Amino acid sequence: MNIMDFNVKKLAADAGTFLSRAVQFTEEKLGQAEKTELDAHLENLLSKAECTKIWTEKIMKQTEVLLQPNPNARIEEFVYEKLDRKAPSRLNNPELLGQYMIDAGTEFGPGTAYGNALIKCGETQKRIGTADRELIQTSALNFLTPLRNFIEGDYKTIAKERKLLQNKRLDLDAAKTRLKKAKAAETRASSEQELRITQSEFDRQAEITRLLLEGISSTHAHHLRCLNDFVEAQMTYYAQCYQYMLDLQKQLGSFPSNYHCNNNQTSVAPVPSASSNAIGSSALTSTSGLGLTSPSNLPDLKECVGSRKARVLYDYDAANSTELSLLADEVISVYSVAGMDSDWLMGERGNQKGRVPITYLELLN
Numbered sequence: 001m002n003i004m005d006f007n008v009k010k011l012a013a014d015a016g017t018f019l020s021r022a023v024q025f026t027e028e029k030l031g032q033a034e035k036t037e038l039d040a041h042l043e044n045l046l047s048k049a050e051c052t053k054i055w056t057e058k059i060m061k062q063t064e065v066l067l068q069p070n071p072n073a074r075i076e077e078f079v080y081e082k083l084d085r086k087a088p089s090r091l092n093n094p095e096l097l098g099q100y101m102i103d104a105g106t107e108f109g110p111g112t113a114y115g116n117a118l119i120k121c122g123e124t125q126k127r128i129g130t131a132d133r134e135l136i137q138t139s140a141l142n143f144l145t146p147l148r149n150f151i152e153g154d155y156k157t158i159a160k161e162r163k164l165l166q167n168k169r170l171d172l173d174a175a176k177t178r179l180k181k182a183k184a185a186e187t188r189a190s191s192e193q194e195l196r197i198t199q200s201e202f203d204r205q206a207e208i209t210r211l212l213l214e215g216i217s218s219t220h221a222h223h224l225r226c227l228n229d230f231v232e233a234q235m236t237y238y239a240q241c242y243q244y245m246l247d248l249q250k251q252l253g254s255f256p257s258n259y260h261c262n263n264n265q266t267s268v269a270p271v272p273s274a275s276s277n278a279i280g281s282s283a284l285t286s287t288s289g290l291g292l293t294s295p296s297n298l299p300d301l302k303e304c305v306g307s308r309k310a311r312v313l314y315d316y317d318a319a320n321s322t323e324l325s326l327l328a329d330e331v332i333s334v335y336s337v338a339g340m341d342s343d344w345l346m347g348e349r350g351n352q353k354g355r356v357p358i359t360y361l362e363l364l365n
Helices: 003-029 040-067 071-082 093-108 113-181 185-213 216-253 274-279 281-285 297-302
Strands: 308-312 331-335 344-349 352-357 361-363
Touching: 003 113, 040 113, 040 185, 040 216, 093 113, 113 185, 113 216
Parallel strands: none
Antiparallel strands: 308 331, 308 361, 331 344, 344 352
């Protein structure tokens, strides 16, 4: 027998098997043939695997949306991944905003209050952008990749073996049908032999499929560890962002309370530093807090003649060498200087001296 004859016979056998399965499947759907049912344990395992696959895909896709909201960027990353090429590096949204702020602050002048504030905000936004990149990289490696490996690897193997089991089951039921229809002794003996073979193949395939499906529990345990890694990455990211914003708020709170903008218009009073919110809770219940001095105290401070004692309400970081840094609850000496802005006084602590904002002080005597 040459190779061509062998191939022709194999194709004919495959076509016969396919036709037999198709007939069996059609008759089952029409209720004209009996169907071998899988045992309850195997059915439960199949259902659990299918459920795991569906929800893993949904969680994976939505995580990708969370980490990269731009659909065009996700498509681009997918294409580069399939081409096994590295996607070009681009600024993310926080980094782009930060760069705009820095450029604007440089244009307005770093020496101006608004320009300086823009630069500080821009630098913070760029740090947040860097943290965002780290979150994406860590989450992709420790969370998305294991989920994708299950969908594209383990589950594909399960699906392949499940399809083989379905085919073996159709072969088994087709053999049962032929045995029922066999009348001649010779035909019946041949059908019984075929039934034994198909039953053995079905049982072996059912066992292979069962062993694979029982690995789903291990998959769940692995995905749980990956989920913990994802949560830890998010926790690190949000903690970083929170600390960056606290530092930024503290820097902005150190700006003078009465400065001239680029258009020479007076701006607003300074914002207290983040630490003052905790310290100033008691001040809120009295006549001052969060940068607000009591009405009776404010004129006294403005009209202060000679050295007076004042208690610091909350921390203050000097913006430059002409100012004095303050610590909450400390007592310093203050006095006015001719020509000084009405919202500022000169403060002294030992040999240290510098301007201090009156909204951070409470007059004691």
